[in-house]
Amino acid sequence: MVGMVLMPEVVALGESLVQFNAVTDGPLRHVTYFEKHATGSEANVCVALVRLGVSCGLITRLGTDEFGLFIYDWLRGGEGVDVGHIRFDPESLRAFTLCRGITQYLVLVMCFITGGVPRPRH
Structure with missing residues (x-):
């Protein structure tokens, strides 16, 4: 149907x-x-489903910084996830992790969130 x-x-x-x-x-x-x-768990599931031929979309907020743009480009262009419901928010927290292998079976993961403490929205 049209529209x-x-x-x-x-x-x-x-x-x-x-x-x-x-x-x-x-x-x-x-x-x-x-x-x-x-x-991100949900993003990874979306990518896996798209690779299996299932259409998938992600709802999330991303920062307007390079981290947010990198994630958006990866989901949309690199993997084909529907990004129509992703919103950019200049106040969104920037989350990233640093990972280092300790042994063959153990990985040290440190998670960081930048951007300050979330403020209530009015």
Whole structure:
């Protein structure tokens, strides 16, 4: 039908963030190189479903900084997730993680949130 909007088969709601994985071994204070990845449980599920041929959309808020733009571009262009319900918010908190392998089976993950304490909206 003309003018009908197709909804994704699956819609997820959740947080997205940027993850930095240490490329070199050793204590974090000695790591000099990191790989950058977009992540977040719901975003990862959306990407996996799209790769399996299921249409999927994500509802989330992203910052207007480079982290938010990186995540948006990864979801939309790189993976084909429906981003029609993602909203950009200049006051959105910026979440990222630093990851470093300790052993073959153990990874140290430190999560950081920047942007200050969330304020109530009126």
